[in-house]
Amino acid sequence: MNAPDILPARRPIRELPDELISQIAAGEVVERPASVVRELVDNALDAGARQITVRLQAGGIRLISVEDDGSGILRDELPTALKRHATSKIANLHELESVDTMGFRGEALAAICSIAEVSVLTRTADAPEGHGWLLDGRSGELQPTARARGTTVEVRELFFSTPARRKFLKSEGTELAHCIEAVRRHALARPEVGFAIWHDGKLVAQWRAVTPDLASGEAHLDALRRRLADVLGEDFIAQAVAVSWPADTVPGTAAPSAGDGPRRLRVWGFAGVPDAARARPDRQFAYVNGRFVRDKVITHAARSAYEDVLHGHSQPVYALYVDIDPTRVDVNVHPTKIEVRFRDSREVHQAVHHAVEGALAAPRAPQAGQMPA
Ligand SMILES: Nc1ncnc2c1ncn2[C@@H]1O[C@H](COP(=O)(O)OP(=O)(O)O)[C@@H](O)[C@H]1O
Ligand SMILES: [Mg+2]
Secondary structure, X not given: OOXXXXXXXXXXXXXXXXXXXXXXXXXXXXXXHHHHHHHXXXXXXXXXXXXXXXXXXXXXXXXXXXEEOOOOOOHHHHHHHOOOOOOOOOOOHHHHHOOOOOOOXXXXXXXXXXXXXXXXXXXXXXXXXXXXXXXXXXXXXXXXXXXXXXXXXXXXXXXXXXXXXXXXXXXXXHHXXXXXXXXXXXXXXXXXXXXXXXXXXXXXXXXXXXXOOOOOOOHHHHHHHHHHHHHHOHHHHHOEEEEEEOOOOOOOOOOOOOOOOOOOOEEXXXXXXXXXXXXXXXXXXXXXXXXXXXXXXXXXXXXHHOOOOOOOOOEOOEEEXXXXXXXXXXXXXXXXXXXXXXXXHHHHHHHHHHHHHHHHHOOOOOOOOOOOO
């Protein structure tokens, strides 16, 4: 029993300084420039933006700027927005359990501030014309400046204070591709919002806002069809069938918080015909209540709907949107919110399976693709 020499030296238990807590949290939220892009675009969408412009330099490593025309932030609340666990989106457990916004954890801006130089330029609608405010994240200095309603968040020199992390970044080209993919995922969920991406002064992608023709019973499917053609190419749509399940519902019409009873489970979107399948699963977009997710239940259900018509390892293409009552899905599973947990995953599996299978089996216009018998 003479083991004490292998015990580690006793160190006092101390609370970590705030800065370090934020840096640790940032490790979970911000892996690369694309993570910052995702968080900032989430915020812009939550603020009701109709046009979002992303400007990048050096693959986002030198600069990420996201400009929106949303609600803006009040001058007095601006410093709070950069604090940890500060959010306008939830206030209690009940609201957490039925959260309907992209953000709710109140940690993105604080995390980003701890690993980059951040400034926020913003103006709310009720501020007099031209009365915006510029907040420097590092110094906390607040200055009046002119701008239209909305917010621009600028993030410079990502990971400048954590060089070890910076070394993990890939080439500028690779980081840029990830940034574009992050915006693309948002764009596929929000046809009514216009997006533009600039890199080193050049426009690299632009998807104009699609105004749904509300006179049409299929307004949301039509708008989505146009956005999908714009983002993924006409081929995608030419070789896809519309998914809308159950048949007696109209996709996209439930107000996010209608308040009158639970929201019905609904699956809609577009599924590629078997001929459009690819070798890699790189065109499988799945959304839950407008949030891009990577979810085994949905992926498996979608693949199973192709079982009889796709053989081997061919990967179907699709953009599928699951609308579900927010109380039946937990989005607070992972800091990046890319994973969700369903209260009843069988129900979701069956819905996705039936929705896609039904769409593939339905007779369709003869001009595009071949359907299985
Ligand atoms: N682009 C924006 N427009 C308006 N308000 C914003 C914007 N970005 C951030 N905010 C405000 O700052 C708060 C903190 O943002 P964030 O750290 O991303 O946390 P969360 O999005 O989880 O609330 C938000 O709750 C919101 O009130
Ligand atoms: Mg956020």
